[in-house]
Amino acid sequence: MSPAFNLLELAIRLGARLVGGDDAVVRGVRPLDEAGPSDLSFLHNARYLVQARESRAAAILLDDAELLPGRPVLVTPNPYRSLAAALELFYPVPQPPAGIHPSAVVDPSAVIHGSASIGPQAVVGAGCRIGAGSVIGAGSVLGSDAVLGDGCLLHPRVVVEDRCRVGDRCVLHAGVVIGSDGFGFATSDGIHHKVPQVGIVVLEDDVELGANVCVDRATLGETRIGRGTKVDNLVQIAHNVHIGEGTLLVAQVGISGSTRLGHHVIMAGQSGAAGHLTIGDGAIVGAKSAVIKDVPDGQFVTGYPAVPHREWLRASAGVRRLDRLGQRIALLEKRISELTAGTIGGGR
């Protein structure tokens, strides 16, 4: 049976202010257009205001009661954050049972906390350590001497290769590969000789990696992802990259070898960075942009190659007005011709 709360209880639990409303009982959270009279819904993007007005939800989470006068709302400074809390309340995540599934293959030298859960068909190599409450999804593979902290969640079919280290409370989605070899070859006479990649990958605490993300091990030393950094699906992180804390990498981003990202950087979808660069704290890289030189702290860059966003906007606007430039030049040419003719005519 799923949980139920009346609106006042809900307001208290979410630290929100109830405006309007009655004794409706809320049993779930649904989007504005699907919510019924026993659902909570939320408004965090003004473009959905009409849907919010028409929604049948028992109440709506938002940050300004004035947006929806005359209907029950729960007002909170960060509605998206309160939505997260509401979802945790109504949809507790089922925890798989502790212990090792009989179909899993676990090396006897691995040290696994008694409260951890090793799923069906998983493989845990020699010398691994897995902390309290961590969950290893079905079919996941940990190589030798991999280390996982407490409270990690590995979805199905994750690979953590030999000696890589994952902090506490990390979430790795299905298909993640940690510790593949960096792309390092020494070319002589047209032959690409493999440079052994003997470093590791370190994920600090509270890192989340999306589905099919790849993080290469360092040639030497570490590829490191800082505490609280979140990475979307299909992102590529090359060898010896270092990423600071609280950074966000949106889907399909690619970061080349040895590049360093600071804290709270945002790289939007499909953007990329060349190797051996530094992208400073709080920098923002626009979608699909290509960073080919260092980005100072706090700078917002866009484009191909990436330049400060305002420069890019101006250049883009200029390109759109190229036709107009051409027309102005043609007009000048015509007037000069006339003028020359006139001058010549008038001058003689």
Added chain:
Amino acid sequence: MSPAFNLLELAIRLGARLVGGDDAVVRGVRPLDEAGPSDLSFLHNARYLVQARESRAAAILLDDAELLPGRPVLVTPNPYRSLAAALELFYPVPQPPAGIHPSAVVDPSAVIHGSASIGPQAVVGAGCRIGAGSVIGAGSVLGSDAVLGDGCLLHPRVVVEDRCRVGDRCVLHAGVVIGSDGFGFATSDGIHHKVPQVGIVVLEDDVELGANVCVDRATLGETRIGRGTKVDNLVQIAHNVHIGEGTLLVAQVGISGSTRLGHHVIMAGQSGAAGHLTIGDGAIVGAKSAVIKDVPDGQFVTGYPAVPHREWLRASAGVRRLDRLGQRIALLEKRISELTAGTIGGGR
């Protein structure tokens, strides 16, 4: 033993018209440059006309007999479609045996049709339902309460996470992940708090997803892919995206959260769309383009950011002619200088 047909039989089975030809027996289908006297080949792209003339094939599928006068051809209005039919004829797909492989781990509460096939090392969670004739490839993992229709083909190592629903006759290639969490975080004080992603993914009937494609579950409600939509390898589909019917997404496309694509949209390779947009029915997005605002029905957009294709062509041509613009301006400057000098000289 593989099937064999003489050309006339083949023409009848493919609904094609035989022009020229004899009693050759065809035993397979091969590309123009590899085909021998017992092979069928095909011509569907004019750039291969020379190869077609030189081909040793018994006959060639095409849409216009005039292209290859004097040699046996099978004429059909859609040669690529007839090629598909011929390939089905000569290369029937082997069906794995029905039943559950002894190495698979299937929860006793799962309901699996007797004609379905569950491959080695597969995992089927509690409450799953799998329809008639569906095939679950080796090492694939279905979470709890996942639902698959009839006649689906899951290649090896596919993941369908909890509660996601797959229609009839869907094909999921190796490494596909359905139902990973959407990239949703509520940031306060620099900490990215996870917003639980409690929605699902729904694939309607006849959807095909390429290798290592990722489809995130909705925050709430559904991420949905419409009937007959085909998705190429390494595509990213974010939470709450809705895609219409018969749409084509080419390799490495990325679609951000809550964006809606209509029916029969085409997004070419490596293109992307920002979030909360609408891309109308029949719209086409050029390769590598970045859609950052709504695209009306039927519009062809290209570029970064994507604009109507003709605008993009004009702007690109303009950029290529920038040198010329600069030269014209320099010439004008020179003539103005001369003129000014002349005028001044002449005027006084």
Added chain:
Amino acid sequence: MSPAFNLLELAIRLGARLVGGDDAVVRGVRPLDEAGPSDLSFLHNARYLVQARESRAAAILLDDAELLPGRPVLVTPNPYRSLAAALELFYPVPQPPAGIHPSAVVDPSAVIHGSASIGPQAVVGAGCRIGAGSVIGAGSVLGSDAVLGDGCLLHPRVVVEDRCRVGDRCVLHAGVVIGSDGFGFATSDGIHHKVPQVGIVVLEDDVELGANVCVDRATLGETRIGRGTKVDNLVQIAHNVHIGEGTLLVAQVGISGSTRLGHHVIMAGQSGAAGHLTIGDGAIVGAKSAVIKDVPDGQFVTGYPAVPHREWLRASAGVRRLDRLGQRIALLEKRISELTAGTIGGGR
């Protein structure tokens, strides 16, 4: 116990010249900033010269002793290549035991060399052949009649679908998919009918594929990757693509169907090529560039669409100077106005 060498022994084994140095014993290889007095380090990029000067390493591999006067160095014409040799020396790769892990599922008709190693939870289909010393990682799946040469290394969770062929000494990283269906559909009346993909994938010897790379099988015939070609993570190679020898594809590259790449091509990260093109021997495609027409041998192309690099540089510089062009035109307009006024005034 790990190996140890004094500097002179090391110089001999690496074919390097020892300049300076003493009887230090080297026990490992570490980056410049982490190396201690018993570590070898290396300098292969001038931007790390300061770090090299400050490094505590016993000796540093480089190509010019003048760069670090007065400290022990090992001089070699290709320091990166010597680094590779040193890493092999100090970090020999542990070889998993020969034989078939009891949890693996191997079809009795498969022919597996006695020295090969089949990891836990792996699946080897009917008719497969696996050569001497090859290693199949945990959870990998080989379809029916797949063929692997000698000395291959398949990391965990690789998929090689039916009938695909892998040469000797190939390395396939975790999550690689070889032999997924090409993206081929014949559309009639808005329905996309699948064109069966009955060809195969052939990897020649010494090919390396990065994590989660996808290589589609040919519609007919082969998708082929030439000897010694190296492919980085998350690359997409479509059906019927042919790639020559010694080519490098950096992360997230995408190559469309039937395109041919020559020998020793380099495609930088996130670049793409349209279908049915030819990219000549030794060509270079810049990062994120989009190739939409043939590229001659040896040409370096960049941009969207890709043009010869110098043209792209000129066009990019032109776009950055657009403001200046506009200002020059405005100035001309002003002068023409003045001139016209003056001429008119002066002429009457």
